[in-house]
Amino acid sequence: MKDFDLTLYLVTERSLSLGRPLDDVVEEAVKGGVTMVQLREKTCSSKEFYDQALRLKKCLKPYNVPLIINDRLDIALACDAEGLHIGQNDIPYHIARKILGKNKIIGLSVENIQDAIEANKLDIDYIGISPVFGTLTKTDTAQALGLSGVSDITQISKHPSVGIGGINKSNTQDIIRAGADGISVVSAIMSADNPRLAASELFEIIIKSKK
Amino acid sequence: MKDFDLTLYLVTERSLSLGRPLDDVVEEAVKGGVTMVQLREKTCSSKEFYDQALRLKKCLKPYNVPLIINDRLDIALACDAEGLHIGQNDIPYHIARKILGKNKIIGLSVENIQDAIEANKLDIDYIGISPVFGTLTKTDTAQALGLSGVSDITQISKHPSVGIGGINKSNTQDIIRAGADGISVVSAIMSADNPRLAASELFEIIIKSKK
Numbered sequence: 330m331k332d333f334d335l336t337l338y339l340v341t342e343r344s345l346s347l348g349r350p351l352d353d354v355v356e357e358a359v360k361g362g363v364t365m366v367q368l369r370e371k372t373c374s375s376k377e378f379y380d381q382a383l384r385l386k387k388c389l390k391p392y393n394v395p396l397i398i399n400d401r402l403d404i405a406l407a408c409d410a411e412g413l414h415i416g417q418n419d420i421p422y423h424i425a426r427k428i429l430g431k432n433k434i435i436g437l438s439v440e441n442i443q444d445a446i447e448a449n450k451l452d453i454d455y456i457g458i459s460p461v462f463g464t465l466t467k468t469d470t471a472q473a474l475g476l477s478g479v480s481d482i483t484q485i486s487k488h489p490s491v492g493i494g495g496i497n498k499s500n501t502q503d504i505i506r507a508g509a510d511g512i513s514v515v516s517a518i519m520s521a522d523n524p525r526l527a528a529s530e531l532f533e534i535i536i537k538s539k540k
Numbered sequence: 541m542k543d544f545d546l547t548l549y550l551v552t553e554r555s556l557s558l559g560r561p562l563d564d565v566v567e568e569a570v571k572g573g574v575t576m577v578q579l580r581e582k583t584c585s586s587k588e589f590y591d592q593a594l595r596l597k598k599c600l601k602p603y604n605v606p607l608i609i610n611d612r613l614d615i616a617l618a619c620d621a622e623g624l625h626i627g628q629n630d631i632p633y634h635i636a637r638k639i640l641g642k643n644k645i646i647g648l649s650v651e652n653i654q655d656a657i658e659a660n661k662l663d664i665d666y667i668g669i670s671p672v673f674g675t676l677t678k679t680d681t682a683q684a685l686g687l688s689g690v691s692d693i694t695q696i697s698k699h700p701s702v703g704i705g706g707i708n709k710s711n712t713q714d715i716i717r718a719g720a721d722g723i724s725v726v727s728a729i730m731s732a733d734n735p736r737l738a739a740s741e742l743f744e745i746i747i748k749s750k751k
Contacts, residue, residue: 401614403631407613419585424618425618
């Protein structure tokens with residue numbers, strides 16, 4: 330069945346990898362403790378996206394770390410990824426679930442309490458609480474929810490959750506204590522001088538915060 | 541089984557519709573003689589693409605005109621379109637066919653003789669010979685093939701074909717006489733003052749050129 334761990338969820342962004350190959354950064358991050366990887370590509374061709382997804386899948390397989398595709402259901406199907414992450418402006422959840430089947434992981438971004446209430450009606454596998462803080466990584470995000478937003482949403486949500494947006498070492502503990510099951514990061518790992526070290530430090534903070 | 545007619549194939553481009561709703565322009569064009577419609581969206585969200593595809597499908601159904609989705613296999617699946625059109629930089633054909641099934645129409649853009657030779661090995665339903673002439677509609681196209689390119693490709697191709705790229709009333713006859721089964725247009729209809737009239741004039745030229 331579905332086997333996934335939201336503790337430390339890396340979302341890729343090629344432009345933030347400081348020129349290093351995406352696969353290398355991701356593999357180092359996984360060695361450091363990343364438990365899930367989401368491939369997000371917004372500008373390349375479908376063939377490039379597909380080829381990149383196949384490479385990442387191969388890279389993650391030995392570590393048993395699931396590959397989740399952002400938005401593009403067709404790429405998820407084509408590379409037989411473990412799952413799909415959709416936002417409020419992507420293909421509607423019920424269509425995605427029908428096409429992907431019940432055994433795949435589907436995550437949904439929620440941007441406010443109302444989204445979280447709606448998400449409770451769906452058999453999604455997790456929610457991404459987005460954005461917790463302001464971020465430069467994505468420019469099309471809703472208003473930052475802050476720690477109180479994370480707390481409000483995790484209290485009413487029936488789904489496991491990760492916070493995303495502006496998360497780094499300095500605020501990870503607060504987010505876990507506000508009720509999130511894990512954190513999702515982009516630049517805190519993608520742009521780290523040492524992605525493996527960055528991942529292991531974040532992982533440690535999360536584990537300690539849960540005690 | 542698959543029922544389609546390549547005679548006059550409209551490819552949409554919202555930015556060229558002179559501010560008119562896409563559905564209105566397409567419906568007028570179909571009334572004028574358009575036999576197939578391809579929805580191409582490169583900048584909107586997946587949800588907008590999906591919603592637009594559903595609207596177009598509903599609009600085309602009474603006319604029995606097939607809706608083909610450009611590139612996005614997931615949108616084609618999600619709206620149960622009649623088919624998919626892929627280019628050389630999209631998801632590979634054999635993956636698309638496996639996911640869509642044998643009853644859907646799949647078209648492939650070929651940009652040179654070598655692509656056409658490769659396409660002969662595939663059970664695709666048609667080829668789009670692209671671009672015949674220079675065009676301002678797409679900026680990422682290969683070198684223009686000209687009429688001799690159309691002639692060379694149609695002579696060796698085992699698939700039915702449409703020419704695309706820079707086609708209008710003045711050169712339609714030449715393309716049909718060079719061996720294409722139909723023409724594919726964007727601005728010649730999308731930007732016409734009267735899309736229905738533009739379609740009916742093009743349709744007339746094609747039918748006469750085949751006699």
